Amino acid sequence: MAISFPFSAIVGQDEMKLALLIAAVDPRVGGVLAFGDRGSGKSTAVRALAALLPRMKVVVGCRYNCNPDLPAEFCDECRARKTKGALKSAQVPVPVVDLPLGATEDRVVGALDLERALARGEKAFEPGLLARAHRGFLYIDEANLLEDHLVDLLLDVAASGENVVEREGLSIRHPARFVLVGTGNPEEGELRPQLLDRFGMSVEVKTPDDLPSRIEVVRRRDEFESDSAAFVAKWAKEETRLRKKITSARDLLPSVAVSNAALERAAKLCMTLGTDGLRGELTLMRAARALSALESAKTVTDDHLRRVAPSALRHRLRRNPLDDAGSSVRVDRAITEVFG
Amino acid sequence: MNPVPAWFDAVIAAQLFAVDPPGTAGVLLRSRAGPVRDCWLAILRAALSPSRQVKHLPVHIADGRLLGGLDLNATLLAGRPVAERGLLAEADGGVLMLAMAERLSSSTTVHITAAMDQKEAIVERDGLSLRMPASFGVVALDEGLQDEAAPASLRDRLAFLLDLNEISLREADEIVIDGNQILAARERLRSLKVTEEQVDAICAASGALGIISLRAPLLALRVARASAALGGNAEVEQQDIAMAARLVLAPRALVFPQLDESEQREQPPEPPSNASDENENEQKAPDIDRALDEVILAAVAAALPPDVLLALRASSGRSRARSPGKAGMLQKSSQRGRPAGVLRGDLRAGAKLNLIETLRAAAPWQPLRRREAAKAGDGAARPRVLVRKDDFRITRFKQRSETATIFVVDASGSAALHRLAEAKGAVELLLADCYVRRDQVALIAFRGSVAELLLPPTRSLARAKRSLAGLPGGGGTPLAAGLDAAFALADLIRRKGQTPTVILLTDGRANIARDGGQGRPRAEEDAMSVARLLRAAEITAVLVDTSPRPGPAGAQLASEMGARYLPLPHADAAALSRAVLASVS
Numbered sequence: 001m002a003i004s005f006p007f008s009a010i011v012g013q014d015e016m017k018l019a020l021l022i023a024a025v026d027p028r029v030g031g032v033l034a035f036g037d038r039g040s041g042k043s044t045a046v047r048a049l050a051a052l053l054p055r056m057k058v059v060v061g062c063r064y065n066c067n068p069d070l071p072a073e074f075c076d077e078c079r080a081r082k083t084k085g086a087l088k089s090a091q092v093p094v095p096v097v098d099l100p101l102g103a104t105e106d107r108v109v110g111a112l113d114l115e116r117a118l119a120r121g122e123k124a125f126e127p128g129l130l131a132r133a134h135r136g137f138l139y140i141d142e143a144n145l146l147e148d149h150l151v152d153l154l155l156d157v158a159a160s161g162e163n164v165v166e167r168e169g170l171s172i173r174h175p176a177r178f179v180l181v182g183t184g185n186p187e188e189g190e191l192r193p194q195l196l197d198r199f200g201m202s203v204e205v206k207t208p209d210d211l212p213s214r215i216e217v218v219r220r221r222d223e224f225e226s227d228s229a230a231f232v233a234k235w236a237k238e239e240t241r242l243r244k245k246i247t248s249a250r251d252l253l254p255s256v257a258v259s260n261a262a263l264e265r266a267a268k269l270c271m272t273l274g275t276d277g278l279r280g281e282l283t284l285m286r287a288a289r290a291l292s293a294l295e296s297a298k299t300v301t302d303d304h305l306r307r308v309a310p311s312a313l314r315h316r317l318r319r320n321p322l323d324d325a326g327s328s329v330r331v332d333r334a335i336t337e338v339f340g
Numbered sequence: 341m342n343p344v345p346a347w348f349d350a351v352i353a354a355q356l357f358a359v360d361p362p363g364t365a366g367v368l369l370r371s372r373a374g375p376v377r378d379c380w381l382a383i384l385r386a387a388l389s390p391s392r393q394v395k396h397l398p399v400h401i402a403d404g405r406l407l408g409g410l411d412l413n414a415t416l417l418a419g420r421p422v423a424e425r426g427l428l429a430e431a432d433g434g435v436l437m438l439a440m441a442e443r444l445s446s447s448t449t450v451h452i453t454a455a456m457d458q459k460e461a462i463v464e465r466d467g468l469s470l471r472m473p474a475s476f477g478v479v480a481l482d483e484g485l486q487d488e489a490a491p492a493s494l495r496d497r498l499a500f501l502l503d504l505n506e507i508s509l510r511e512a513d514e515i516v517i518d519g520n521q522i523l524a525a526r527e528r529l530r531s532l533k534v535t536e537e538q539v540d541a542i543c544a545a546s547g548a549l550g551i552i553s554l555r556a557p558l559l560a561l562r563v564a565r566a567s568a569a570l571g572g573n574a575e576v577e578q579q580d581i582a583m584a585a586r587l588v589l590a591p592r593a594l595v596f597p598q599l600d601e602s603e604q605r606e607q608p609p610e611p612p613s614n615a616s617d618e619n620e621n622e623q624k625a626p627d628i629d630r631a632l633d634e635v636i637l638a639a640v641a642a643a644l645p646p647d648v649l650l651a652l653r654a655s656s657g658r659s660r661a662r663s664p665g666k667a668g669m670l671q672k673s674s675q676r677g678r679p680a681g682v683l684r685g686d687l688r689a690g691a692k693l694n695l696i697e698t699l700r701a702a703a704p705w706q707p708l709r710r711r712e713a714a715k716a717g718d719g720a721a722r723p724r725v726l727v728r729k730d731d732f733r734i735t736r737f738k739q740r741s742e743t744a745t746i747f748v749v750d751a752s753g754s755a756a757l758h759r760l761a762e763a764k765g766a767v768e769l770l771l772a773d774c775y776v777r778r779d780q781v782a783l784i785a786f787r788g789s790v791a792e793l794l795l796p797p798t799r800s801l802a803r804a805k806r807s808l809a810g811l812p813g814g815g816g817t818p819l820a821a822g823l824d825a826a827f828a829l830a831d832l833i834r835r836k837g838q839t840p841t842v843i844l845l846t847d848g849r850a851n852i853a854r855d856g857g858q859g860r861p862r863a864e865e866d867a868m869s870v871a872r873l874l875r876a877a878e879i880t881a882v883l884v885d886t887s888p889r890p891g892p893a894g895a896q897l898a899s900e901m902g903a904r905y906l907p908l909p910h911a912d913a914a915a916l917s918r919a920v921l922a923s924v925s
Contacts, residue, residue: 038496039555043457101450102403103464106696114421114696117703129464142450169704185493207552215543218557222539 036205361477
């Protein structure tokens with residue numbers, strides 16, 4: 001596989017990087033959508049994340065990346081295996097699975113294993129991309145151009161955390177919990193509101209417009225392209241530091257306290273903005289908690305809320321096409337109103 | 341003003357591209373098919389050594405062929421899935437030639453750009469999961485006229501944007517290219533490095549030219565390296581940077597660079613061609629950073645043709661690329677749509693065999709059929725997979741017919757401003773609704789003596805808002821021209837398999853005839869005749885009569901058009917959008 005650009009070497013784009021780190025600390029935040037200019041490093045950041053994430057423990061031989069420490073969430077195969085004896089576990093990289101636009105349905109959900117069916121006449125299930133993405137990330141580049149029937153399929157699985165396959169006489173269900181990461185360019189069409197809502201956080205990505213950071217971007221990219229291995233080695237220390245930060249944040253996360261006052265603030269902010277449903281509040285809380293954990297803070301403060309609010313709420317506002325102010329501006333306004 | 345002919349630049353671009361096809365990413369060749377283009381392509385072929393194969397990509401390529409998929413013959417012979425390489429993987433190490441790039445569908449574009457970014461083709465289809473190397477250069481042949489252009493996402497990734505439309509055959513000299521020189525340059529390329537000052541200068545120049553994308557300076561650096569390699573230099577020099585700026589940055593410039601006036605007068609834009617070695621030393625000022633900036637900007641300024649400069653000054657920083665491609669519009673072709681399941685069926689003409697499903701249907705029966713076949717005794721030439729007629733599965737596509745609503749707005753006369761504001765509001769409201777239903781909206785305005793397509797069919801709110809801002813009003817009422825434009829667009833939309841709906845906002849009082857002549861009777865007669873055309877084509881239409889006192893003129897026009905008549909003298913945007921929605925659905 002190609003060497004990917006180190007995450008810590010990405011210049012600027014703080015909001016996007018933070019959102020991805022938050023999703024890495026707490027997958028329940030529910031995914032990240034990065035919309036913005038061409039050539040601003042959206043895809044680079046997502047691919048870089050794959051190399052950054054700490055490894056995870058899986059059952060050896062499991063096709064669904066089951067976690068050996070959580071027997072309650074085992075797939076059917078692991079359950080059967082467990083009755084026969086102890087399961088072996090191994091450390092593997094967290095999967096960051098690409099969902100290319102031209103993917104067909106059978107590859108996404110999984111289907112009859114043709115090779116075994118043809119060669120041996122066996123009816124066996126071949127897991128698809130959703131199985132591979134379990135406990136990891138599912139990345140859709142140009143998410144706004146994804147075909148509708150694939151979008152419907154994803155929505156269903158993302159909501160239930162389980163992939164149910166009923167086709168070709170197969171009847172299979174397996175866990176499929178993944179963090180959805182989408183990128184796209186709004187010039188090429190909008191995203192369906194239903195899919196938009198599934199993303200926990202949405203960030204707007206802009207090309208840096210100040211000269212020093214533009215120069216830095218070009219310089220680093222050029223350095224990376226002329227000698228990738230040396231460049232990655234140069235940033236290895238920084239990557240390790242960041243990786244440790246994610247690991248310790250994950251450990252800290254369950255003990256981060258959210259005060260009633262903070263909950264109230266979050267609810268008030270959502271009411272001011274008139275966001276639909278309760279998903280906004282939930283995401284806001286979870287993201288703020290993950291941020292506190294990242295910064296080794298034991299309690300969620302107003303500052304944490306304020307910093308994650310734009311990405312957690314921006315895409316949940318009711319659309320008003322006649323209001324020219326962008327959604328970011330509206331969120332900012334509400335933040336000033338609530339937090340003073 | 342422009343000492344180096346465009347043709348010379350085009351030939352240099354061909355050579356530089358040939359030196360480093362994947363690095364410089366490619367060439368967008370905007371030109372009509374003709375001898376000039378053929379001449380350029382011949383030069384390119386000579387420059388690319390025979391080892392670099394050129395793969396042609398037809399505009400309506402199927403995804404399976406582009407990305408790769410299951411090889412039918414081999415699969416049936418081998419009795420196990422055999423992958424077939426797609427065109428992207430086949431182009432690895434070579435050049436991919438895109439015909440009619442302005443007509444590329446958004447999905448094809450995305451596949452190509454994704455492969456360009458990752459230098460890999462990723463296949464997740466037909467039960468296959470593959471990654472294949474796909475490092476190639478692209479030559480996109482853009483035959484678009486006026487508004488039609490290659491997708492912006494592709495344009496952004498290609499180093500060279502050439503326009504051969506203005507070059508006459510006389511100017512297009514055949515230039516002999518030494519293939520060995522290019523091969524030697526390719527060898528040198530690896531060891532060439534750019535200095536930090538050069539990176540800074542390129543970034544500063546692209547910033548000064550209003551270029552937003554960061555791909556431009558990166559591409560410029562690669563072109564500079566290719567230029568140094570081609571020139572046989574051991575290091576990337578000032579002239580290489582200037583060359584890269586002229587070829588890569590100048591065509592993307594959105595603002596005219598603010599050159600220091602006094603400096604510019606002293607130091608006229610120097611043609612940074614290969615022959616500039618002699619005065620190179622003079623140029624090296626002590627403060628190299630600053631000097632290099634200016635050399636680059638001077639090079640860019642020299643490359644911009646005079647009329648472009650005028651246009652740039654006039655628009656002062658406004659985006660030139662008003663219509664960023666037509667992505668989203670061509671998204672649904674009749675071959676794609678939403679697969680509505682698979683059907684057991686015969687292979688009739690036009691039916692699309694779903695190979696995977698067919699094989700899946702056949703798979704469970706294989707042992708049984710083999711036994712049967714063995715019993716029947718024809719074991720000699722038995723295929724590996726026994727497929728029977730009832731195994732055939734046909735993919736059915738259900739395509740929800742998309743609607744595209746065309747607003748035709750009368751922007752003439754004194755009430756124009758008011759009406760336009762309403763129409764703008766209504767378009768935005770409808771668009772918000774269409775956005776939920778994934779339908780499209782277009783806007784045509786007519787005033788003075790012409791009709792103008794202000795907003796090509798789109799689903800993007802961002803684009804619509806940009807087009808709607810600053811819509812002018814006033815002048816005569818060329819109703820016939822407006823209806824003509826609406827009819828043409830409706831026809832186009834229908835050919836794409838979408839359903840057009842025309843919403844005409846007018847007071848029905850035409851006073852400019854089709855040929856631009858004055859006179860009410862003739863103008864009205866012309867309008868009526870186009871209206872009948874719309875009715876004959878059975879295009880759904882709504883006529884919103886916006887005159888203060890709705891009269892018989894509007895009603896008559898509506899009946900000639902076969903349109904629903906909606907007298908709405910004082911409607912606001914919300915009422916208008918409600919009425920239109922009610923009458924359309």
